[in-house]
Amino acid sequence: MGKNKGAGIPQKEQFQRMQYLYQAANQCIKSDPRDLNLCRFYLTTMRSIAKKSVLRLHVDIKRTMCKKCCVLLIPGVTAIVRTKSKKEKHLVVTCLECDTVKRFLLRKGYKLWLDNPEAWLDNIQPITDLPSANKKQNNGMQNDLINLEKVKQ
Numbered sequence: 001m002g003k004n005k006g007a008g009i010p011q012k013e014q015f016q017r018m019q020y021l022y023q024a025a026n027q028c029i030k031s032d033p034r035d036l037n038l039c040r041f042y043l044t045t046m047r048s049i050a051k052k053s054v055l056r057l058h059v060d061i062k063r064t065m066c067k068k069c070c071v072l073l074i075p076g077v078t079a080i081v082r083t084k085s086k087k088e089k090h091l092v093v094t095c096l097e098c099d100t101v102k103r104f105l106l107r108k109g110y111k112l113w114l115d116n117p118e119a120w121l122d123n124i125q126p127i128t129d130l131p132s133a134n135k136k137q138n139n140g141m142q143n144d145l146i147n148l149e150k151v152k153q
């Protein structure tokens, strides 16, 4: 990270590599949907970069990947997508390669944490008055000491 300090986005290189690998995996499936090995290789590499540099994959990316066999889940090509209403309405994505199932609740008004403005650092108000607050605290402590001394006298 030290190398990229001040260059804007931290770990920009890793993000770029991951984005490139994801796009390459997409292209692979588009050009030959029967051969998934290259796509799998790209996505496992992407996942290992994320793991090594402790970066989280965006939900939209994570949801298009099978977590078991690391194949891109494309409806009608590598995955079946169905809605089911058992208990509560939900979406079922089944990987055609390994039959792993992903389930997503279709609750009305449900918001992802990332869609929440609180999740973004930009929206957090910087604490600008921290030094003065510290000063006040110190002053307060000093006042207490003075008061103590007065009491002693």
Ligand SMILES: [Zn+2]
Pocket (backbone or CB within 6 Å): 066, 067, 068, 069, 070, 071, 095, 096, 097, 098, 099, 100
């Ligand atoms: Zn799978």
